[in-house]
Amino acid sequence: MTQILRTRPTRDDWLAHPPRATVRPRLRPWLLDPGSLTARIRARCERFEVRVVRQAPMRPHPDEAELLGLRPGARAWLREVLLLADGVPVVYARSVLPRHNLRGAWRLFHGIGSRPLGAALFSDPRIVRQPLRCTRLDVRDARYHRAMHLISGQLRLPASLWARRSLFRLRGRALLVSEVFLPTILTLAP
Ligand SMILES: C=C(O[C@@H]1C=C(C(=O)O)C=C[C@H]1O)C(=O)O
Numbered sequence: 001m002t003q004i005l006r007t008r009p010t011r012d013d014w015l016a017h018p019p020r021a022t023v024r025p026r027l028r029p030w031l032l033d034p035g036s037l038t039a040r041i042r043a044r045c046e047r048f049e050v051r052v053v054r055q056a057p058m059r060p061h062p063d064e065a066e067l068l069g070l071r072p073g074a075r076a077w078l079r080e081v082l083l084l085a086d087g088v089p090v091v092y093a094r095s096v097l098p099r100h101n102l103r104g105a106w107r108l109f110h111g112i113g114s115r116p117l118g119a120a121l122f123s124d125p126r127i128v129r130q131p132l133r134c135t136r137l138d139v140r141d142a143r144y145h146r147a148m149h150l151i152s153g154q155l156r157l158p159a160s161l162w163a164r165r166s167l168f169r170l171r172g173r174a175l176l177v178s179e180v181f182l183p184t185i186l187t188l189a190p
Contacts, residue, residue, distance in 0.1 A: 014063075014133035014165065022136070023162060026190045030181055031134045031164050037091065037179055038083070038118035044188040045085035050116045053080040053150055060096045060176075061142060067167065068098050068176055077102055077109060079117070082150060085188055089154065092147040092180040093117075101173040109175065117177070121168055130167040136160045137180060147180050158183055 018031045033040055042048045058078040059065075065072060076098050083091040095117055097109050108120050121127050137144040138160040148157050165178035 014135045016131065016133060018134050018162070024186070026186050027162060027181065029190045030185055031162060032132070034129065034132060036118040036122045037093075038116040039122070041083055041085050041090060041188065047084075047086050048116075049084040049087070050114050051082040051084060051089075052114050053082060055079045057099065064096050064176055064178070068096060068174055070098055075099065079109070079112075080146070080150075081117075083116075085184075088184050088187070089151050090182055090185045090188065092143075092150055092182065094143070094146075094178050094180075096176045096178075098174070101175070104173070105170045106173060106175060121175075121177075124170070127168050127170045130169065132164050132166045134162060134164040137163050143178070143180060147182065151182065155182060155184060 018028055023031065030037075030040070038048070056078060057075045059073060060068070060070065060076050060078060062072060065074060065076070068076065070076060076096050079095040081093050082089040083093060095109070097106055102109065105126070109117075112120060121129075137147075139145070143163065144157075144161055147161060151157070161180050161182065163178055163180040165176060168175045168177060
């Protein structure tokens with residue numbers, strides 16, 4: 001019998017609240033904090049660093065495209081970074097911006113370089129964050145494998161990783177930011 005792997009997570013797998021039964025208590029504040037993840041990490045380490053892994057036009061994950069109202073297969077601007085606390089990767093983050101949103105107000109996205117996106121997002125009162133959603137990524141999801149690839153040799157990944165995401169809107173135009181928490185996030189104070 002051929003096993004049909006559903007591509008997941010689909011939209012309905014992203015939850016408004018992390019389930020108490022499956023999310024470790026120390027991880028919950030990281031999934032739920034509506035503030036800047038950059039600021040939260042910075043407050044818990046000596047040296048914070050954004051390592052830009054890729055910033056280029058790419059096809060987003062199907063559920064990302066759906067959330068951004070892009071037709072399947074459409075390309076968008078993808079920014080992938082690792083956030084490091086005292087030299088250790090603690091988050092794999094990916095931000096997706098529809099290319100037609102790149103002009104105008106979201107042009108900040110283009111030139112941000114290795115400065116943390118969050119610093120720009122949370123300093124502009126015109127930018128509104130939509131509610132956070134979270135999910136557990138496992139080997140069925142390309143983002144799990146991407147995180148695995150990016151930190152291969154540095155960390156051993158568990159069978160699944162919790163992630164959160166939210167839309168940021170500026171003049172109605174959306175940017176999707178997703179943050180995958182690596183096991184090392186638990187070495188920081190909750
Ligand atoms: C949205 C934020 O920006 C962080 C920094 C990012 C970047 O520099 O690409 C991406 C995602 C976030 O973890 C934040 O700090 O909350």
